[in-house]
Amino acid sequence: MNSPNPTHNAHAQSWVTSANVAGCDFPIQNLPFSVFRRAGSNEAFRGGVAIGDQVIDMAQVARTACLDGLAQAAAENCARPALNDFFAMGPKAWKALRHSLFELLEKAFYGPKVDALRGCLIPQSEVEFTVPTAMGDYTDFYTSIDHARNIGKMIRPDDPVSSNFQWMPIAYHGRVSSIGVSGQSFRRPMGQAMPPGASAPVYGPCARLDYELELGVYIGQGNAQGEPIALADAEPHIFGICLLNDWSARDIQFWEMAPLGPFLGKNFCTTISPWIVTMEALEPYRQAWNRPANEPQPLAYLDSPANRAQGALDISLEVLLETDKLRAEGKGPARLSGTSFKHQYWSVAQMVTHHTMGGCNLRSGDLLGSGTISGPGEGEAGAMIELTYGGSKPMPLGNGETRGFLQDGDAVILRGWCEKPGYARIGFGESKGTILPAIGK
Amino acid sequence: MNSPNPTHNAHAQSWVTSANVAGCDFPIQNLPFSVFRRAGSNEAFRGGVAIGDQVIDMAQVARTACLDGLAQAAAENCARPALNDFFAMGPKAWKALRHSLFELLEKAFYGPKVDALRGCLIPQSEVEFTVPTAMGDYTDFYTSIDHARNIGKMIRPDDPVSSNFQWMPIAYHGRVSSIGVSGQSFRRPMGQAMPPGASAPVYGPCARLDYELELGVYIGQGNAQGEPIALADAEPHIFGICLLNDWSARDIQFWEMAPLGPFLGKNFCTTISPWIVTMEALEPYRQAWNRPANEPQPLAYLDSPANRAQGALDISLEVLLETDKLRAEGKGPARLSGTSFKHQYWSVAQMVTHHTMGGCNLRSGDLLGSGTISGPGEGEAGAMIELTYGGSKPMPLGNGETRGFLQDGDAVILRGWCEKPGYARIGFGESKGTILPAIGK
Structure with missing residues (x-):
């Protein structure tokens, strides 16, 4: 022992x-x-x-x-x-x-x-x-089935969760150059969007600006090209975890993303928390993940008893919104939602193994985004598009204001922490980013 | 003057x-x-x-x-x-x-x-x-309408070219870590694929390994985050161009790519030529690009008289294949196809402007892939999947061999050059990559 x-x-x-x-x-x-x-x-x-x-x-x-x-x-x-x-x-x-x-x-x-x-x-x-590393590559995953379901219902009501979701931790490559740390401000992106029923796209400021609550996973030691990291070996390759806000311009994203995925809808800004909490500090908060027997079970390369027993991490997460009006009123930020990372469908070790399985090399300091973290309950969604059903049911902020999507002057704050009886509470600090008026405005 | x-x-x-x-x-x-x-x-x-x-x-x-x-x-x-x-x-x-x-x-x-x-x-x-730069980010575009049409016919016969293609130079972020220079070898990737009619994916070596004939565009001076590069200012941001082979595992790619785009199907290897031909050397080979009047015309931010008059580049391109049998017979490589970059639907300046339009910052030394370059004629396709109709009509190599997709030991060679009366012929050298047996084999 x-x-x-x-x-x-x-x-x-x-x-x-x-x-x-x-x-x-x-x-x-x-x-x-x-x-x-x-x-x-x-x-x-x-x-x-x-x-x-x-x-x-x-x-x-x-x-x-x-x-x-x-x-x-x-x-x-x-x-x-x-x-x-x-x-x-x-x-x-x-x-x-x-x-x-x-x-x-x-x-x-x-x-x-x-x-x-x-x-x-x-x-x-x-x-x-x-930004704490000279980051070679940044990969964003898509590993919350509740997020996939909530978003999928809006885009493909007949088939909300794409058929590959339960077989692999889906991912795409993101933009390194526009990653910044908490405290940053950025301009609302300009872009193309296709209004419903229109025959030509329009060019203008993003009208559906959103955040995504994510965690960022830092790669410690990398792997050589052509030499995948087996699931049993994956954990020691992970240094630690930060908070990550994958800002998303939904109107731009949804018009551009077929067939090659999100691009300008995401690459204008990503905000991370400055502090990286080590995997060693997170160890007490590991727990089993649950894959219902009636769902596809992971293929052998993505499965192990240790991963099933210890793969999930119970990290509590919360999203807060600061507005110009709340500031003027001297009020603190409004709480938008909260959940835990423990609901995630795929573990961080599975992300590392899947990423390298085809021979792709990870390098020290690379960052993996978890994908939006949404929980199963009401008020556990990690993005505004889910909380407000695509903007159709704006959220009340408690001071008379509501939000369908984000407005100029809004600041989104992510917070994370772990606590359980018999252990000290540890926290992630925060990731805060503020929206400035659109480019050229 | x-x-x-x-x-x-x-x-x-x-x-x-x-x-x-x-x-x-x-x-x-x-x-x-x-x-x-x-x-x-x-x-x-x-x-x-x-x-x-x-x-x-x-x-x-x-x-x-x-x-x-x-x-x-x-x-x-x-x-x-x-x-x-x-x-x-x-x-x-x-x-x-x-x-x-x-x-x-x-x-x-x-x-x-x-x-x-x-x-x-x-x-x-x-x-x-x-690799000639410390590359911050690599972006792969999708700007050949003939390629989009050829591939689209196989995946979406009713709507081969996605509706956004003619409105924007579509792109996604690629993997920097696995970019190597001509002369490299790499292992056939392992991966998940969903066989037609199957209810669960299979894990194994890629069965549909392909190349993509592309050019790589190096960013000279970058831009600040939130400050897009207007089309009129884009050319001086481009340093030069190389050959680029975007190796593609089609079975892995097609199973994973909905909804977030290609990932393991592409990120195992990308091969570039070592030489970067400067935009100044390429100047004599500029020409007008043609946008038929019955097709959507570019939105204002992607349009200018100068870009229409000078945006296209007449770069001749050729793909050659070396096999173990051809080598054993003492024969040179077989020619698979050839075309010119002049057919591309979007210019390199339009790529730069679109990339930065939402505020994304490019940095010196970043690389943009043109996307597969296919021409309008027979034998002008820039990928095997197009030349062989998804592998169903294997190509004869002239020595009794045929190829539907690439085999272990095969080497793909890309070549490029410019020539026209009154000017010296200039060339790009070559990009050559060789396929080794699958990981673990």
Whole structure:
């Protein structure tokens, strides 16, 4: 039997006291990674680890004498402006660094190493973040059957879920260049749309701007071209998970997407949270996934007892909307929906295995989007088009406003966290993006 | 009136005598760019320019005193292991370098600078190439109406060309990680396919492996997110063009591609030619494109008199097939088809403008695939699935062999060139890729 993982000990507390406050996203049991610098400065971006309301500056850590061996080598790779080299070191190095930081941050620990580490802390309120890897490719999956069903009913009422959905984690390649971190603003896209009944498309600002609640999965170590990653080997290739908003221009998307898939309807912007929560921190929140016996069972290459027993992740998720009017009224954001990642039809390991099965190579720092995460219940849909039935039933925001689709000035905030009895609650921080008026307006 | 471009002078010859041989792809009027090193060495990759059967080593050029000013600065950026920084300098720098090299390479030129340049030549037979840019994103278009019609007839006989095709250059994002240069081999992909009439998919080696004849378009200077490139401004953003083989696993592709487009059917491998022919070298081969009056005319953002007058490029293209049997017989490759890029429905400038219209940012060194290039006539199709009507009418190769789809050991060779009276013939070299037995076989 494995000895229990000390970083999962719910009773552990840190001398960084803000980490011990109930409801804090970044207790000592989390220790997620980002890339940051002091806000507004010309400093080099470098890796950071969250503890409470502080960032541990990994470039500074690498220069001190508070780590040894593999943990020190890992810290040195974290000091770079992108985390690819750290990810490429693999799970042993990730664990060495995370466990060393955990030990040094624990309340009971003291001495010169703690003093050194204290000198590496910067308040999160004083930093700005950037995309944490030099990302070679970004792939967006489509793995929520509730989302597929909700959307499919609008497009193909007779056959809502396409026949391949239950046989494979469907995916398409997305755009890397327009991925930004939480806090960003972007212009409403211009585009072509075909109005119902029209004989020619119209060109203008997107009229059906939407968000998609997703998680982003970072690839740790990659694979060589022509050498697929078997399901049994997939987990150690995954470094961690962030929040991801796959902004979608529905009118543009639906006109362009047959036969080759979404393009301009998606590639104008994608917003990720800056913090990557490690798979090690998420381990206590793994659970079995359920494939009803009357549904197709996965083909052998996508199936294993371990994946069935541990493939799902119970990550609670929530979408909030800030509007100009709510801001003017001094009110907080309105809650649009909430669900859990545990309902997803395919696991992250299955995504990795399917992606590489034909020989495609993943590289360290690549990002996989989970696809929109919608749950089975009312109010669990991860996109406005589902919540409002294609805009036909606008949602009340509680202050007299309603939304069918998003308006200029709206900001969408994604939040995520894990909690269960006997374990510390850990959080993802947030992904927030704000819509500016259309290009040229 | 502009003075004629000296690099288009058909009578110019070089003291590199192999460049003056009739039929040579790389006369002094071409001067395409690549990234290379001595074959089998551990040297750093660096930029190279082709002249005859030689490569001009740009790292060596940058160290000599044979260039000045902007041309020297450009050469210094070409000396790096990727051409992104050179591309980002823009058309003035590209032209300064190309014209300086042209002058120094001309037959009549002599003196110490020519001696210095002579010391920078390496025979092409002694080098190996790599992907010439650190590619941020790769987008594959779908812009041949003959290809769309040929494929569409097989999938949707009642409505072969999807209704959006004539309104926009359709595209989807492709995979960067699996792009390789000519000379590469790759394993036949494994994958899921749904046999006709079956109720469950099968997993196994791709049974319908195909190629697609395409051109690759390199982005020179990019654009900021949210700032589209207008059609009138698009041309200077394009650096040049290469050959591109978009290998396709048809059985895998057709089962997976609804509703989000091709994924594993394409992302196992893409093969490009190492040489990028500049837009300046291609200028004499521009011509008007023809949009019949009874077809939809482009929306205003995709239309301009200049684009109509000059948007098409008459690039002759050819596909050849080498087989194990042809090799054993000592025979050269069999010709599968040939056509010209001039038939394409959308121009490269229209691709750039449409891509950025919604706010998506292109970056220096990004690659756009043209989509399969099929011409209107018999034998002008750019993929085997079209030439053989989905494999039902296998093609004879002239030695008793036939092919419906590609077999292990087959090598597909793409070639391209431009010629017209009064101008020097220029060529693209070739893109060659060889199929190895399936993964795990």
